[in-house]
Amino acid sequence: MPSLNFTSGEDPLSLDRIRSVLVRLEDTIIFSLIERAQFAHNPRIYQQDAFKELTDLGFHGSWLEWFLKEIEFFHAKARRYTSPDEYPFSADLPEPVLPPLDFPTILYPNKINANPSILSFYTNAIVPRITRRATLALAAQKRAHGITGSAEFEDDGNYGSAATLDVEVLQSISKRVHYGKFVSESKFAENPAAFIPHILKRNREALEGLITKPEVERKLLVRLHKKASTYAQDIVGDGEAPVNGVSGKTSASSKIDVDCVVDLYESYIIPLTKEVEVDYLLCRLEGLSQEEINNLSKSKTS
Numbered sequence: 215m216p217s218l219n220f221t222s223g224e225d226p227l228s229l230d231r232i233r234s235v236l237v238r239l240e241d242t243i244i245f246s247l248i249e250r251a252q253f254a255h256n257p258r259i260y261q262q263d264a265f266k267e268l269t270d271l272g273f274h275g276s277w278l279e280w281f282l283k284e285i286e287f288f289h290a291k292a293r294r295y296t297s298p299d300e301y302p303f304s305a306d307l308p309e310p311v312l313p314p315l316d317f318p319t320i321l322y323p324n325k326i327n328a329n330p331s332i333l334s335f336y337t338n339a340i341v342p343r344i345t346r347r348a349t350l351a352l353a354a355q356k357r358a359h360g361i362t363g364s365a366e367f368e369d370d371g372n373y374g375s376a377a378t379l380d381v382e383v384l385q386s387i388s389k390r391v392h393y394g395k396f397v398s399e400s401k402f403a404e405n406p407a408a409f410i411p412h413i414l415k416r417n418r419e420a421l422e423g424l425i426t427k428p429e430v431e432r433k434l435l436v437r438l439h440k441k442a443s444t445y446a447q448d449i450v451g452d453g454e455a456p457v458n459g460v461s462g463k464t465s466a467s468s469k470i471d472v473d474c475v476v477d478l479y480e481s482y483i484i485p486l487t488k489e490v491e492v493d494y495l496l497c498r499l500e501g502l503s504q505e506e507i508n509n510l511s512k513s514k515t516s
């Protein structure tokens with residue numbers, strides 16, 4: 215999964231470098247959604263206490279939350295969450311077995327974690343749409359075998375595969391959204407005086423107006439539609455005569471609901487990223503003296 219290299223010595227607050235990671239994360243998110251879309255919805259894995267096998271183990275939550283807990287428990291011991299761009303979904307994780315890497319201090323201390331919102335919109339609004347094609351195909355198969363009952367139609371039993379792929383999607387969306395902190399620090403560092411009065415007045419609307427770049431968002435959505443449309447095609451290349459100089463032909467079928475991918479960004483990922491940016495700004499002056507704030511107001515990197 216794409217990430218800034220925090221130990222390379224390059225400027226971690228270059229907005230161009232940060233945005234290039236966001237662009238690469240688009241590919242990661244699209245491809246992981248394509249993989250998840252191969253399996254049916256399997257709504258049972260998102261329901262609380264739906265597996266007696268888990269409650270018998272003393273775990274209360276959904277199958278997916280159990281997957282997250284088990285995976286993140288190990289990753290925490292491998293010091294994944296000491297990295298400034300990694301945020302867990304689970305609470306009460308163990309300390310790392312290794313000492314943390316000596317990352318440069320880039321972000322201002324904060325406890326912002328938007329993962330509960332990400333888990334909610336992904337399981338409630340995205341999974342049902344992304345898996346609709348596989349679910350309809352399953353329903354047709356089951357009807358042909360005389361099976362009825364809608365709950366049956368959405369369940370292909372691939373609970374492990376579905377949850378494994380859900381975790382990959384969730385981790386890539388989480389990284390993408392929390393990169394909003396680096397974007398926000400970069401914008402603040404460039405011109406602190408523009409932000410400080412609104413931070414002091416807790417003016418979320420003014421801060422959101424300052425961090426919002428409509429042209430960047432517009433270009434992103436156009437690029438995202440092109441990527442999702444292209445990646446969703448089946449390129450059949452074996453032995454096919456080249457078509458217009460390109461070997462292989464594209465199938466009409468699409469491996470993913472392209473409009474859903476665009477809506478995921480437009481309605482969920484971009485708004486939540488901006489919420490993280492504003493939340494980060496609102497804690498950016500915490501603990502600073504009036505003199506330190508005054509000095510910040512006079513500093514400007516551009």
Ligand SMILES: C=C(O[C@@H]1C=C(C(=O)O)C=C[C@H]1O)C(=O)O
Binds near residue numbers: 233430434483484487
């Ligand atoms: C991430 C940025 O900040 C905002 C959020 C964006 C997004 O989530 O894609 C894009 C532009 C800005 O409105 C940025 O300026 O690049």
